[in-house]
Amino acid sequence: xxxxxEEIKKTFNRMERNVLILIAIPLPVFAMAYLNVTxxxxxxxxxxxxxxxxxxxxxxxxxxxxxxxxxxxxxxxxVRKAAPTFIEKMAAYEKATNFRFWQFFWVGLLCAFGxxxxxxPGFTIAYAINLVLxxxxxxxxxxxxxxxRLTGKERxxxxxxxxxx
Numbered sequence: 001x002x003x004x005x006e007e008i009k010k011t012f013n014r015m016e017r018n019v020l021i022l023i024a025i026p027l028p029v030f031a032m033a034y035l036n037v038t039x040x041x042x043x044x045x046x047x048x049x050x051x052x053x054x055x056x057x058x059x060x061x062x063x064x065x066x067x068x069x070x071x072x073x074x075x076x077x078x079v080r081k082a083a084p085t086f087i088e089k090m091a092a093y094e095k096a097t098n099f100r101f102w103q104f105f106w107v108g109l110l111c112a113f114g115x116x117x118x119x120x121p122g123f124t125i126a127y128a129i130n131l132v133l134x135x136x137x138x139x140x141x142x143x144x145x146x147x148x149r150l151t152g153k154e155r156x157x158x159x160x161x162x163x164x165x
Contacts, residue, residue, distance in 0.1 A: 005160060008090050012161045015094040015139055022101040023134055026108025030127055033116040054118040061107050061114070061126045065133065068103040072096050072137075076147055086154045093148060097139050104134050 075096035083089040111127040114120060137143075141158045144150070150158055 004087055005157060007087055008157060009161055011087075011090045011094050012139070012141075012144075015097055018098055019101050019138060022098075022105040023138075026105055026112060030108060030112040030115070033112040034124065037115055037119050049117055051118075054114065054120055057110055057114040057118075058120065058122050058126065061110055061123070061130075064103050064107050064110075065129065068100050068133075071103075072100045075099070080149060086150075086157055089148055089150075089154070090144075093139075093144060097137075100137060101134070104130055104137075 075092065079089055079092040079096070083092050107130045108127060111123040111130065114123040115127075141161045144161075145155055145158045148154075
């Protein structure tokens, strides 16, 4: 039991670390793009891209929002059906969460590059939506319990994840 709990805590801590890294990298990139577009513009010598890429990139961002939700929910549904032990459920949840946050990562970078190249405020709105979705999807014991629909002993183990030894 104690060894299982250590494994679960290790999985959660690894997942939390990876999520924070995937959140942190696009943030300064977008901030620099935003500051350049809204403040004193520095000529970066960027090439002029065709405007079709503006709409393509914004469409790709919106598509990625829907794809991450669909893929995450599908993976979680499969976890609920198939994973017999809590350790296996947590490992599968970690994979689903990492995949989801990789998509948020690419959305953040795409928004930054779209903003810097096209100065389209739609990319700022998309990045704000991305931050809201990141905030709503960041793994916590409560979200794990609700998402995996844990009951009984598994639920108690999930609450133990953040407790210090």
